[in-house]
Amino acid sequence: xxxxxxxxxxxxxxxxxxxxxxxxxxxxxxxxxxxxxxxxxxxxxxxxxxxxxxxxxxxxxxxxxxxxxxxxxxxxxxxxxxxxxxxxxxxxxxxxxxxxxxxxxxxxxxxxxxxxxxxxxxxxxxxxxxxxxxxxxxxxxxxxxxxxxxxxxxxxxxxxxxxxxxxxxxxxxxxxxxxxxxxxxxxxxxxxxxxxxxxxxxxxxxxxxxxxxxxxxxxxxxxxxxxxxxxxx
Numbered sequence: 001x002x003x004x005x006x007x008x009x010x011x012x013x014x015x016x017x018x019x020x021x022x023x024x025x026x027x028x029x030x031x032x033x034x035x036x037x038x039x040x041x042x043x044x045x046x047x048x049x050x051x052x053x054x055x056x057x058x059x060x061x062x063x064x065x066x067x068x069x070x071x072x073x074x075x076x077x078x079x080x081x082x083x084x085x086x087x088x089x090x091x092x093x094x095x096x097x098x099x100x101x102x103x104x105x106x107x108x109x110x111x112x113x114x115x116x117x118x119x120x121x122x123x124x125x126x127x128x129x130x131x132x133x134x135x136x137x138x139x140x141x142x143x144x145x146x147x148x149x150x151x152x153x154x155x156x157x158x159x160x161x162x163x164x165x166x167x168x169x170x171x172x173x174x175x176x177x178x179x180x181x182x183x184x185x186x187x188x189x190x191x192x193x194x195x196x197x198x199x200x201x202x203x204x205x206x207x208x209x210x211x212x213x214x215x216x217x218x219x220x221x222x223x224x225x226x227x228x229x230x231x232x233x
Contacts, residue, residue: 029178030167031229034159036151039219042139045113047122048087052132053104063105066130070109073125083112106132139220151224152182159228167232175231183225 051066074081087108113119119136126134141147160174167174 028232029229030163030174030232031179031227032159032163032166033225033227034155034157034162035223035225036154036158037221037223038147038151039221040141040147041115041219043114043142044138044140045115045119045136046138046140047111047113047119048133048135048137049109049111049131050106050133051108052106054130054132060104061130063107067107069129070126070131073129074111074122077118077122077125079111079113079118079122085110110137144222147222148224151222152226155224155226156180156228159226160230163228163230167230173233175233177228177230179227179229181227183227 049070051063051070053063053066054061071081074084087110088106111122113122123134160177163174
């Protein structure tokens with residue numbers, strides 16, 4: 001019985017010793033970070049268009065007319081109506097107790113565009129339409145996930161190159177990666193989005209025949225960052 005207990009104890013000691021050796025070996029590594037970035041032009045631009053009834057020469061301009069004029073402008077801009085979605089339909093009652101016939105009805109659309117050029121064309125065609133408001137509400141890219149993955153790969157390759165250079169400077173070399181950690185970054189940083197939205201905001205006045213000229217979209221920078229550990233040899 002004593003010999004059996006002794007055998008088990010020896011096995012446990014050997015296992016602990018082996019584990020400690022493996023842990024010690026695992027501490028011989030180099031940890032580095034890698035970064036990559038790329039400028040892209042958004043090809044998914046979501047625009048909100050508001051149509052609101054108003055009075056002109058003491059007569060109300062009906063929502064039906066505004067809607068028809070807007071859809072005609074959309075067609076003239078060469079934009080498929082299938083990309084248009086109805087967001088809301090409502091009425092601005094103004095003062096409490098105002099009758100429905102005196103209220104101003106509103107219709108809000110959301111439209112998906114593919115480029116700043118397409119947005120510019122749309123705004124030009126809308127110059128003769130009494131649009132209440134138009135504004136960019138979101139920008140994205142159809143291949144965003146693929147672009148982000150490609151950037152992460154480039155960031156990891158940059159980390160490996162850095163680790164290799166540092167190891168060689170002390171007469172060592174790197175082996176297999178022990179750990180790779182990625183950091184999720186906002187695909188479109190809020191500061192960049194705010195800049196795009198500010199530069200792409202178009203406000204229309206129902207009683208005005210002119211609108212602000214559109215400004216072309218600027219490219220947006222997307223980034224990737226990884227941290228990796230490589231075995232030192």
